[in-house]
Amino acid sequence: MALSFSFTALVLLISSVAVAFLLLFRRTRYRLMGLPPGSLGLPLIGETLQLIKAYKTENPEPFIDERVSRYGSVFTTHLFGEPTVFSADAETNRFVLQNEGKLFECSYPASISNLMGKHSLIRMEGSLHKRMHSFTMSFANASVMKDHLMVDVDRLVRFNLGSWSSRVLLMEESKKMTFDVAVKQLTSFDPGEWSENLRKEYHLVIEGFFSLSHPLFSTTYRKAIRARRKVAEALTAVIMKRREEEKEGAVRKTDMLAALIAADDSFSNEEIVDFFVAILVDAYETTPTIMTLAVKFLTETPLALAQLKEEHEKIRAMKSDSESLEWSDYKSMPFTQCVVNETLRVANVIGGVFRRAKTDVEINGYKIPKGWKVFLSFRGVHLDLTNFEDARTFNPWRWQSNLVTTTSTSKVFTPFGGGPRICPGYELARVAISVFLHHLVTGFSWVHEEQDKMVFFPTTRTQKRYPIIVKRRDGCLSAT
Numbered sequence: 001m002a003l004s005f006s007f008t009a010l011v012l013l014i015s016s017v018a019v020a021f022l023l024l025f026r027r028t029r030y031r032l033m034g035l036p037p038g039s040l041g042l043p044l045i046g047e048t049l050q051l052i053k054a055y056k057t058e059n060p061e062p063f064i065d066e067r068v069s070r071y072g073s074v075f076t077t078h079l080f081g082e083p084t085v086f087s088a089d090a091e092t093n094r095f096v097l098q099n100e101g102k103l104f105e106c107s108y109p110a111s112i113s114n115l116m117g118k119h120s121l122i123r124m125e126g127s128l129h130k131r132m133h134s135f136t137m138s139f140a141n142a143s144v145m146k147d148h149l150m151v152d153v154d155r156l157v158r159f160n161l162g163s164w165s166s167r168v169l170l171m172e173e174s175k176k177m178t179f180d181v182a183v184k185q186l187t188s189f190d191p192g193e194w195s196e197n198l199r200k201e202y203h204l205v206i207e208g209f210f211s212l213s214h215p216l217f218s219t220t221y222r223k224a225i226r227a228r229r230k231v232a233e234a235l236t237a238v239i240m241k242r243r244e245e246e247k248e249g250a251v252r253k254t255d256m257l258a259a260l261i262a263a264d265d266s267f268s269n270e271e272i273v274d275f276f277v278a279i280l281v282d283a284y285e286t287t288p289t290i291m292t293l294a295v296k297f298l299t300e301t302p303l304a305l306a307q308l309k310e311e312h313e314k315i316r317a318m319k320s321d322s323e324s325l326e327w328s329d330y331k332s333m334p335f336t337q338c339v340v341n342e343t344l345r346v347a348n349v350i351g352g353v354f355r356r357a358k359t360d361v362e363i364n365g366y367k368i369p370k371g372w373k374v375f376l377s378f379r380g381v382h383l384d385l386t387n388f389e390d391a392r393t394f395n396p397w398r399w400q401s402n403l404v405t406t407t408s409t410s411k412v413f414t415p416f417g418g419g420p421r422i423c424p425g426y427e428l429a430r431v432a433i434s435v436f437l438h439h440l441v442t443g444f445s446w447v448h449e450e451q452d453k454m455v456f457f458p459t460t461r462t463q464k465r466y467p468i469i470v471k472r473r474d475g476c477l478s479a480t
Contacts, residue, residue: 034367036085038067038076046078052210061392064088064380073380074366080109084354084373085366088380090387090412092363096355096376097419101126106421107356107373111221112209115228116281117274121424133424136279139185139256140428146327148254149185150431154324156180157435159191161443168446170295170466174288175199178432182283186276187238188255198234201227202284205277228277235273279425286349287429291436292466293347294339297394299448299468304339304396309441311335316442325435336434338399343433344415346394348379353417378414387412446470 041047054063064086067075073089087093096104106122116122124132140149160177179199180191189195208224242257252258260267260275267275298305315329353376361368368374383391389398416423423429440446449467 034362035076035369036074036366037071038086040076040078040083044081046081046083048079048081051079061383064377068380073384074364079373079375082373084375085368086375086377088377088384089364090381090384093376093378093381093414094411094418095363096374097414097417097421100355100419100421103358103361104355104374105358107354109210109354111211111224115205115208115224116278117270119271119274120278121275122278122421130420132275133420135259136256136424139259140425142327142427145330145427145431149428150327150330150435151324152184153181153428153432153435156184156191157432157439161439164444164470164472166469166471167449168468168470170468171288171292174291174436175203175284177436178283178287178291179280181428181432182280184255186256186279187242188253188257189238194234198231199284201230201234202280203227205231206281206285231277232270232273235276236269239269239272282423282425282429287432289349290340290343290347290429291433293349294343294433294437295440295446295468296448296466297343297346298339299446301394301396304394305441307335308339308437312438312442315438325438329438330431330434333434333438335396335400336437337430338396339437340430340433341399341413341415342394342396345382345388345413346392348382348415350415350417350423351379352377353421378417381412381414384412444470444472 039047041050051063054061067077067086068088074085074087074092077084077086079086087096100106105125108116108122113123121129121132121136138144157177160173160180164173176191176196176199179202180195183189183191183195183198204223204227206224208218208221208227211218211220211224239257239261242253243261246252246258246261252262256276257272260272298308311333315325315332319325319329355374355376357368357370357372357374359370381387385391416426416429446468449469
């Protein structure tokens with residue numbers, strides 16, 4: 001018995017020494033390579049669990065704050081199975097984004113890449129990415145907004161808000177709105193059973209983004225793979241039907257699907273499916289989260305809410321109850337844009353992006369080895385006190401004055417990314433949020449039901465529902 005205990009203790013001691021030696025060797029080796037200071041955490045898992053744990057709380061900042069305080073705004077860590085240089089520095093982020101395709105390439109965790117599909121926009125490179133990025137932006141630019149998209153957004157927002165009862169799970173309702181707008185833009189489908197079933201399966205796909213990328217080790221990822229297959233089947237059926245209709249001489253629609261089918265590139269069904277799956281990420285996750293957090297911040301800042309209401313009531317006073325908003329109305333919402341900007345800055349729904357070094361790169365005296373990942377933290381820059389005064393306070397008025405920043409705003413404010421991979425739907429997102437806020441503040445009053453807490457980790461969680469009790473204002477919001 002004593003011998004057995006001694007042997008076990010000896011094995012544990014040897015294992016501990018071996019791990020300590022490995023960590024010391026790895027730290028020394030990386031220091032000699034000229035990498036930024038930092039810690040790679042535990043073998044294999046690195047500091048991934050600390051990052052995820054932090055982002056599941058109401059205050060995820062300590063993960064960045066502690067490391068920036070100890071190592072500086074650029075540090076070495078180990079995330080999602082790979083050694084990573086983490087940047088919370090505006091200039092470093094700008095350098096990496098501007099050198100996309102030259103020194104760096106897009107790179108995401110396997111769980112995200114696999115579920116998006118090999119033909120998705122995030123996995124495209126070079127001229128193909130440039131062409132498809134421009135193609136996507138052409139369906140959400142100012143001209144398209146003025147022509148018809150603004151009317152579609154307004155109608156779908158009204159349709160959704162028109163069904164609200166006294167208690168609303170704001171996140172869920174926002175997801176329905178933005179998903180319906182995207183489906184309409186992609187396929188011309190109006191809200192219905194098909195789009196709702198697609199949305200429910202897509203929810204499971206998103207859940208798998210930040211999980212272990214192997215079905216044997218993760219139930220969440222296994223469910224996401226199955227849901228991804230169902231989403232692909234549903235979209236493929238629509239694509240095949242559309243191809244048949246066009247062969248039979250049906251009137252060609254003006255949506256994105258019609259343009260892809262008619263393109264000279266002869267896109268396959270699989271390529272179109274992967275392309276659509278990536279586009280729907282913004283529609284289902286990022287934009288509705290911004291909507292929800294805008295309402296949260298406004299609820300907690302009564303003066304801002306009062307000023308927003310005043311702006312929109314002036315616009316509404318010039319229209320009948322059933323009259324849609326127009327592009328000129330959107331351009332007459334200056335304080336709304338301040339609210340949207342500040343929500344984007346404080347909430348940081350897109351916390352950052354991953355890139356991979358295509359060659360050895362030297363930045364600010366540090367070296368990033370070829371093949372290493374770089375995480376560009378937009379959140380770290382947006383909440384840096386050197387970039388924004390009182391950076392962690394929601395203050396939409398800062399966008400009306402000199403309080404924004406002492407340096408160029410474009411260098412420190414990147415809510416939609418930057419470089420050649422800037423979010424192609426950023427203008428549509430801003431329009432959808434603005435139209436939603438217009439109909440919310442002119443059509444309803446509300447109070448937050450103190451129940452669920454908000455978390456900022458970028459996956460769909462029940463804690464993010466943000467329930468509110470709403471009261472419809474008489475004569476407002478005709479659900480047409």
